[in-house]
Every structure is written in structure tokens, then in C-alpha cells.
Amino acid sequence: MNFQRTVKSEIWCKSVGLHSGRKVNMTIKPAEVDDGIIFVRKDLPKNNVIKAELKNVCDTMLATNLGTNGTRVSTVEHLLSAFSGMGVTNAIVEIDSPEIPIMDGSALPFVNMLKGVGTVVQGECERFLVVKKTIPVTDGDGWAMIKPSPKFKITYKIDFEHPAIGEQSYHMDFSDVAYEKDICPARTFGFIRDVEHLQAKGLALGGSLDSAIVLDDEKIINKGKLRFSDEFVKHKILDAIGDLSLLGMPIIGHFIAYKSGHKLNNLLIEKLLASEESWTIVGRFNDEEETDEIINIPTFSVLPV
16 A cells, blocks of 8 residues: 655745746645645636646647646646656645746756655555556557556657657656656757747747757757766656656556657546546555455655655
8 A cells, every 4th residue: 555645845946937938936735635736826816726637638739738717737747747756646736827837847856846845644545546458549650558567667669860869768667766766857858940830839938958958950959968868768758657647546557658748648548547447446445446466556755854
């Protein structure tokens, strides 16, 4: 069994939104058992609360965006990834802008903030969705699937016709230690040739060499080295962990993807949930199903203050 947890105290940070370019103040606050992750737009007087769950996904172009009652919060995947990677199940996230701050383009600043204040175990067990049958989705030449596995695993492959990227693949057996060491520092990336087109659409207005890996047609133009030789595929895994968290509970299964992205990640969990014979929920053995299968539920360190 693994228990729910929240942050021990408030966290504050400030940056800009990657696509909006607007300054964002963000405060993360403790939440109650079973609250999940709740976003609150403090810049709006009403209809300003959005829960991080699949039914509220309203757009997956370039980022995962949530919306309800005419209110949106954009680019949530890096923060959700940090919460999921470090075992935070309940939190209130207050922002004064429509987009989560981009920070350095990775989840590392969020992980460091969570470690800085610590987390507290709450008095209810977490529930887990155990995959029983393989579910696939495709989009063009990209695809993703979730298949049965006794533990949460991720295998991801990308293929870009660019000399600095090319083919990259990575596999991880999920743990908070592996997430913090190998995944959360990986930064988002983009191409200069796309910037003018995106900015004409009001996107990528906050992008910079401090918040992304930027490439021209031949090379990376940022000063300094990559954080990993395979940083590009690791960032795709970072994104996927954030997107999969919108299921509302951790997955026990093997996520495998090729040229996937936010759209396919969300389509996959949507299709998985719709196929009720393909999964079971375990965790609270007094009111949920038990399973005869041997499963390896991830455990998380109680982060110190």
C-alpha cells in the first residue's frame, strides 16, 4: 500500500508562461485527502477552479491544457509530472495568469521546490489502476500503448530528422529516485524555424534559451552542454508522466510509445478508461477490488523539510 500525500507548507515561485509570455506568480498549497491536484486562477473572480483530470483536457497542441466553465490553465504537464514523480497526490495550485510558469523548461525546479518544503503522508491509501489488457492508439506514424506489467514502466522512442537528435530511445522502471535523477532535469526543446510561425499564432512568446533547448537546422544553439546525451527522449518521458497523471491515479502497467505526444498520451488514457474490462482498481482493500496478481506498487520517500 502507498498513502496519499500533500506538501507540508506553501511554495511560491515566479516565471513566465512558455506560450503566453506573461509573468506568472504561482503558489502551491497543501490540500485535503482525495482532493487531487486543483488549479485556481486567482486573476479571475469566478469560475476559476479547474481540477487536473482527463475530462478537463481541452487542448493538446504543443502542451496539455485544461479547461472548464470557460476558464483555462495551460502547459500543466511539467508541474503534473513533478507531482507524480515525487508522489504528491493532493495540492492546490494558485496562479495569476492562464499558464503554468515554464521555469527552465524541465520539472527540476518544481522537484527542488517540493523537496525544499517536504511532503506529508495523509491518512488514506492511494488507489492504483492495474492494466489487464493491452490498449493501443495511433496517429499518423506515431503510436502509444499501455500493456499489462507488474510495475509501472515506460519505454519511449523518438525519431527526428535532425543531426543533433536523430533516433533516441529510453526505458525506465519507475521510481521517485529514477525520476529525480534521470527524467526531471530534461528540458523541453524546439526549432528556430518554427518560432516565427508559432509566434504569429500567439504561441512560444515566452520561449528563450533559458527555458528550452533551441535548435537551428544543424545544431543546438544554447551555450553549454546537454544535461543528458538523450535529453530529448527523456523530456518526452517527463511529459508523458505528467499526461498520464490525468488518469487520477497511478498506473501499474507498461507504457510504450513511438513518436507520441500530448495528443496521443491523452487519447490513450481516454481509450483505457473507456475499456473497463482492460483494468481493475486496487489500493483501498475495504472498498475496491483485490487482485490475485503480484504487483509492485511504487513507494515514495517522505521528503524532508
